[in-house]
Amino acid sequence: MMLKKVLLSGFAGLAVLAVGILIGHFGIEKGSSAPSWMSDLSRDVDEKLIQDGAASTHRELTRVPHMATTAGDEATVQYMLKNWQDTDTGLDASWREDYRVYLSFPNRDKPNNVSVGELCVEKAYQSEQDDPEVVQPYAAYGPAGEVKGRLVYANQGKASDYETLNATLSLTGTIAIVRYGGAGRADKAINAAPFGVIGVLVYTDPYDINDGLMSDENETYPHSWYLPPSGVERGSYKNHFGDPLTPYLAAKNGTYRIPVENITGIPPIPIQPIGFEDAQALICELGGSAAPEDWQGSFPCSYNFGGPGFASSSPFNNSDVTLHLYNRGELRDSANVMGVIWGSVEPDRYVIYGNHRDSWVHGAIDPSSGTAVMLEIARVLGQKVKAGKWRPRRTIIFGSWGAEEFGLIGSAEYAEEYVSKLSQRTVAYINVDISVFANATLRASGSPTVQNVIFKVNIPGSDSVSVYDNWIRYSNRTSAAYGNIPNVGHMTGAGSDYASFVHYLGITSLDISYTYDRSTTRARIYPAYHTAYDTFDYASTYIDPGFTSHQTVARTAGNVLIRLADGLLLPFNCSDYAETLEQFVSTAAEAFEAQLVANGISLEPLKAAVKRFRTAATSLDRTIHNSDLLLLLSGRPLRARMINDQLMLLDRAFLDPLAFPNKYGYRHVIWASRSSNVATFPGVADAVEKARASGRKEDWAQAHKHLSIVTQAISGAAHTLAEAQR
Amino acid sequence: MMLKKVLLSGFAGLAVLAVGILIGHFGIEKGSSAPSWMSDLSRDVDEKLIQDGAASTHRELTRVPHMATTAGDEATVQYMLKNWQDTDTGLDASWREDYRVYLSFPNRDKPNNVSVGELCVEKAYQSEQDDPEVVQPYAAYGPAGEVKGRLVYANQGKASDYETLNATLSLTGTIAIVRYGGAGRADKAINAAPFGVIGVLVYTDPYDINDGLMSDENETYPHSWYLPPSGVERGSYKNHFGDPLTPYLAAKNGTYRIPVENITGIPPIPIQPIGFEDAQALICELGGSAAPEDWQGSFPCSYNFGGPGFASSSPFNNSDVTLHLYNRGELRDSANVMGVIWGSVEPDRYVIYGNHRDSWVHGAIDPSSGTAVMLEIARVLGQKVKAGKWRPRRTIIFGSWGAEEFGLIGSAEYAEEYVSKLSQRTVAYINVDISVFANATLRASGSPTVQNVIFKVNIPGSDSVSVYDNWIRYSNRTSAAYGNIPNVGHMTGAGSDYASFVHYLGITSLDISYTYDRSTTRARIYPAYHTAYDTFDYASTYIDPGFTSHQTVARTAGNVLIRLADGLLLPFNCSDYAETLEQFVSTAAEAFEAQLVANGISLEPLKAAVKRFRTAATSLDRTIHNSDLLLLLSGRPLRARMINDQLMLLDRAFLDPLAFPNKYGYRHVIWASRSSNVATFPGVADAVEKARASGRKEDWAQAHKHLSIVTQAISGAAHTLAEAQR
CATH class of the missing domain: 1.20.930.40 (Transferrin receptor-like, dimerisation domain)
Known part of the structure; x- marks a missing residue:
């Protein structure tokens, strides 16, 4: 097997080179001696160093909520700048770039409300959840409005779900409750409106996120990683990436902006995410006939379509559900923080490494698990550069993107502003957003040409099995050329900041993380995702105790970065x-x-x-x-x-x-x-x-x-x- | 003056280097010795050699009509291939590339006809005009149809012209006669249709083309370069460039084609070009009030709007004008002939030099004057390459485009098929279509960055004044940086095959020719343009006796080509x-x-x-x-x-x-x-x-x-x- 051979010969120096940095196709051959900078680099980047760095950086990044453009976000901007401008461990240069973008927030003075059953707030199990800066759950870019109607259950809010429901009863004037999954957030409302639905509630069914568990007495957080009953997934309810008012143009002062009413791909009707305890109180009271088998979730009741409305036996009988939503759009200044190490031989060739900086609340996993990894890689490389011991062949650009949670805005504006330069010069984009979903195995997606680059990274994983050998156990496919190899996913979606690089700029990209053992959970995503429970404590207790998977991802991504930036020939296949x-x-x-x-x-x-x-x-x-x-x-x-x-x-x-x-x-x-x-x-x-x-x-x-x-x-x-x- | 200094220092070696080939910004400094290949090259490329070559090549290219995709066109394909595949003077490689494109022809069996005054055919003054392959005048892409209506005179067929006319009389059901100029060919019909006009006749007014002269007894060709009374300018009546059925896609077999009825930018109503003797017979009989002063031409009568229709005093009174047009669309195989000299140091950087090969009839000036120049340059360079004496730093690609007359089709299909490669690698595109409109002065247009490259070409012109000094006399402007310099035009239109390179691919382009002394004529273009009179005899007698201007253009364009292909640094400013x-x-x-x-x-x-x-x-x-x-x-x-x-x-x-x-x-x-x-x-x-x-x-x-x-x-x-x- 050709691939195996490359791996073996390529990694003969592994014992010496703890980081396993090998350059392109013509890296270190068996018996060759490593260049001095490489040994130097390897001396610093040992496991412990990255581990400590990641954990302490992570702690710093997650002290306060840092939703895009808030004071907490600005604090992370300053933290990034301080790190990247450090005279001993910083980069050649680091600066901020602000864009004036259109975001959407709830009204702090008039909280969104759903009546018939008051809306629960996310319960505070720790002081962090009591921080007044915790943004109340809402559907960003969902319109403000007060609507009132009979409730129906519409499964996942797919177009086909509404069609099924519409075949049974008239949806005109109804409020639909749907669960997360199956359709994009905004689509749950966009699909509903043509049927006459006037409002939508969204919740996370314990079946989809908690492997069925529901009680915070002993089952959910803080007893486990599972979502507590009052937990709510926030999110951007917007289909297109980038600032919604400046399509294809960087959102600078003076840039032409489309009228707000011309924004497309956002909910046309009020929509609000709620916790599953609220959802259960509503769904289990619904009248009408029973919904199909595959619409059922974990609540201990039959999920009915709705009469529309509640069952006659319900205390809510004859009641409408009312949504009072006060979301509002605002133009805000959002910052990207950029950092650069100039290339020695080909400064006009860029390898870009990025992650967003903004979170919904404290964002310990999303995005700080990735930001900690980025900071650690930058620090290790910066230190070498500052010490005059190393400089990559090509330029390395680090990007800490703003306002990703509102629809990949910072990275998209960057791509639009620098479209020609980036198109002409960028070798690759590496994205590490959530670096650790769980600590079982590597997950990667990317252009087929970089598959080989990731495979060549053959460092030990957390339990002394190599990352590669561990990975292939969890996720593999049969390749005509190589036989059984780990499965590298395709980048067809727009789930993180790689979207503008792959889809808009056509830049070879990859996305790396550590993820689940799927045999132990069917959770859609880690349960605290986009909630107030995604804290340092949660991450260090339930997701990656000891931060060992952070370290593995850092070493993997760092190794890929250096291969791309330093090889005489690019290691693309x-x-x-x-x-x-x-x-x-x-x-x-x-x-x-x-x-x-x-x-x-x-x-x-x-x-x-x-x-x-x-x-x-x-x-x-x-x-x-x-x-x-x-x-x-x-x-x-x-x-x-x-x-x-x-x-x-x-x-x-x-x-x-x-x-x-x-x-x-x-x-x-x-x-x-x-x-x-x-x-x-x-x-x-x-x-x-x-x-x-x-x-x-x-x-x-x-x-x-x-x-x-x-x-x-x-x-x-x-x-x-x-x-x-x- | 910085520019002057560059010119002077750059051209110290001129006496030795007859072609004046200097490389980029760091060419031959005063006192430096030229590389041997350069002296070798200059020894061959003397004036006489180019002169002889151009004339004899020109004679070969213009023996028979060679409208796109006809037997005559195929003969020129073979001629190009023979030249470029020649073992002594050919290029590294040469090949044909065919596209299946949608063209438009008159029906040979049912000639287009305009009644009330039978339509004159172009009068044969020489045997060449009697060639059965001479295509009858027609409006390519104008629809077939039989229409009948009162005649009106609509000046140049601009939208504003029809508005003016419409303010005076109802245009519904009328046939408009318009003169060339002011609006694009297709637009003369596209502008007319909304006013109810049902057919259009187009002619060339002697005022616009012949400086007012009209008689073939003693004034027009064969007595001078002026258009004879029966001469008709053919042309593509189509606004968009490229094959009309395959927008943005190369027209290969199997390529998706839009329905013919979905083609846009072509005449929606029948339209036919006619000679000015036919036009005079119609216009001078028109009734109605006199048209405005600036609508008047050279006919010895008042140009009236039309009643609509003819004056009551006219023998045509009460007559309608009838158009019987039988044009039809056909899918045809059109060939580009490509030739290449591979670069020695940067084979992946291309300088492309092109011109179309197809003509309307014999096409002595359009395009053979340019093709002869291209063949001559290719021959001189090919000879050096075949002899092993020289090879450019970058790759030179020659393109002999097909079906340009139908709307720049060959070059557009090439740009579409190779869009990524050309975008990534092309340094510049040089277009020399009609190389000699007249023999007075150089004319150039292009990106501002190449202005300087053309200025550096400082070879002697036909009368021993340098091309540059002669040029600045005829056409100049004041530059903030350089003071008085020749005026290099902007490439805003789509008049020749540079369009796809500039507008679609964003490739730095330039277009070079020799042109008129505007103080001696106001002719829109050389009068035999797109007629059966554009023959070798016409070109050698009236346009460029002795082919000296052909030679000047060949040396200018060749010099620019070599500067772009051979400089260590590109000579762009x-x-x-x-x-x-x-x-x-x-x-x-x-x-x-x-x-x-x-x-x-x-x-x-x-x-x-x-x-x-x-x-x-x-x-x-x-x-x-x-x-x-x-x-x-x-x-x-x-x-x-x-x-x-x-x-x-x-x-x-x-x-x-x-x-x-x-x-x-x-x-x-x-x-x-x-x-x-x-x-x-x-x-x-x-x-x-x-x-x-x-x-x-x-x-x-x-x-x-x-x-x-x-x-x-x-x-x-x-x-x-x-x-x-x-």
């Missing part, structure tokens, strides 16, 4: 992209080909394009792995730059700014979001599904168009990989 | 872009600022962005002109590549694919087409004009949006010029 494209084509052929052909549309041009891509990738790979190349390159730096440019710009070739006119910010024709369940090219899959459903000739024509778009992009990418002569 | 931006800002401020401010919109962010751009450009210029840099660069090739990448990608930073949703293929926010007469940023100018006219708040908002778009693009460009540290 373009043949792995070919494997993914081939898989997409065969999936598309299996699912769609017969029907496409029946509609006069051929898959052959797409197949031919993928073949061309494979041929070009194989050829470039051969060049890169040619044993004489390193020798050759030492005297021909432009030859290395040429190959690196081909690798760096590969993902850029998949951008088509006109491919998805209705999907804001999505330009990458391989990784754009997809509604269809068929795991293939998103434009093709969604267009074919639509054509299948409608049978309309115009819809089949759109499927053909999307096939041509992706065919041209893949052919174009193949042209960029094909070697220039001489 | 980014400060000249700053000068243009400053001029645009001050023009915008003068024309718009008061009214913008009155509508709450500030120009300050734009002004600040331009200042940032100036600062960054000055800094980069200083780096480049630092006397120690050459020394430094010799040991640091990546430093040179970094600077060259900044220069190469500068125009790319001005692309915004979403800025002009209604302008197909236009993405460059500085050079996109503009309707407003205010010579500033096109999006801003057009949006402000619209807002001024309507006074609507939404329209002022759009003006603000365009200001923000251009501000962000300029800021972004400034960021790319600002030096990366270290």
